[in-house]
Amino acid sequence: MNDLVEKVLQGDRRSAAKLITLIENDAPEKRDVLRQIYPHTGRAHVVGITGSPGAGKSSLVDELTREIRSEDLKVGVIAVDPTSPFSGGALLGDRIRMQEHATDRGVFIRSMGTRGSLGGLAEATRDAIRVLDAFGCDVILVETVGVGQSELDIMHHADTTLVVLTPQAGDHIQTIKAGIMEIADIFVINKADLDGARKMVTDIEAMLDLSPLINGWRPPVVTTIAIDHRGIPELWATIKKHRAWRKGNKGETNRERVRRELAEIIQRQLVHLISRDLDRHYEHLVEKVAARQLDPYSAAMDIIRQSWKGGLTQ
Incomplete structure (x- = not known):
């Protein structure tokens, strides 16, 4: 993968096409690839x-x-x-x-x-x-x-x-x-x-x-x-x-763009983690809400807190 990134930086078209395909398909290597190319953007x-x-x-x-x-x-x-x-x-x-x-x-x-x-x-x-x-x-x-x-x-x-x-x-x-x-x-x-x-x-x-x-x-x-x-x-x-x-005006505009992108990435990661773990780890909260023992907002905040602590980097 490092070799592929290096070829992109050297202007290799085929490697650039491969990296975009890898990103589109949300491949496991995506995060590492983006980390490597970011300083060159x-x-x-x-x-x-x-x-x-x-x-x-x-x-x-x-x-x-x-x-x-x-x-x-x-x-x-x-x-x-x-x-x-x-x-x-x-x-x-x-x-x-x-x-x-x-x-x-x-x-x-x-x-x-x-x-x-x-x-x-x-x-x-x-x-x-x-x-x-x-x-x-x-x-x-x-x-x-x-x-x-x-x-x-x-x-x-x-x-x-x-x-x-x-x-x-x-x-x-x-x-x-x-x-x-x-x-x-x-x-x-x-x-x-x-x-x-x-x-x-x-x-x-x-x-x-x-x-x-x-x-x-x-x-x-x-x-x-x-x-x-x-x-x-x-x-x-x-x-x-x-x-x-x-x-x-570039500095202020870039900061606004970075702030928005970070919020979007965090949102996607949380949605992914919660969707992955909802049935596996939070069924007890689902049961409590269904039984009217806990309101949905409190349950949602509990899930967010646990997901944030337990798996954002996984």
Whole structure:
């Protein structure tokens, strides 16, 4: 396993793919692998691309990749697709859409199924980002599944979040939704050749006039026609401008992100431990609650305390 990590740090593509698969499958070696690569992360700029289905996110990622590669930067792409609740499979269509970049050694493309995870991303997305960071990617593009107003996890993973909207798709209604407004670092009006694009820009600008600035940053509104590469250079320039702005606020943002990640890891570990031990060690508490001898909240706190003391590191 140490050899595999070392190869990733040297830029070996096959080893990077193997490590991501190991993480996705939650292999026993996962924790040790992440411990080894963590000191080599934090250099890549992560760009999240989210928005409703049909907004042209994949085309936007494709053209952004081309634009970034024109500066000879190494690009990682993580494209998240919904997993079927029936078969457990995912279409992973971005591998089809981005075939042009498949032979480019400066581009690493990884499609991931959500595997039932909510929030628009796969559970392993954050760790896959770290692998690509350690692999040497300068920019990592993360495309979420088509989302509505509540699947906002990308804001906790990305350094710059693009919210992609399209005219004539009812998206102007979304601009008044607090969640979407708050996660966007940049608004992208894609398919801007359609009627209503200018009105959508005006509506978003009006909403931004009524919204407080986040640490002094006002999200720009960029229009694009991704399939013609129109507006893509301007979009990439805006992303770089946001990256430069972030440098003055990076410490606080990173601390917030670390705090959230630690809370999520603790939560997952506790759920795992309690689910594992509930039938085996806590049946007496279940019986007491069922007999009305103990209330559920007291029983739950007792289980949490015992699990915390007994097995968090197991």
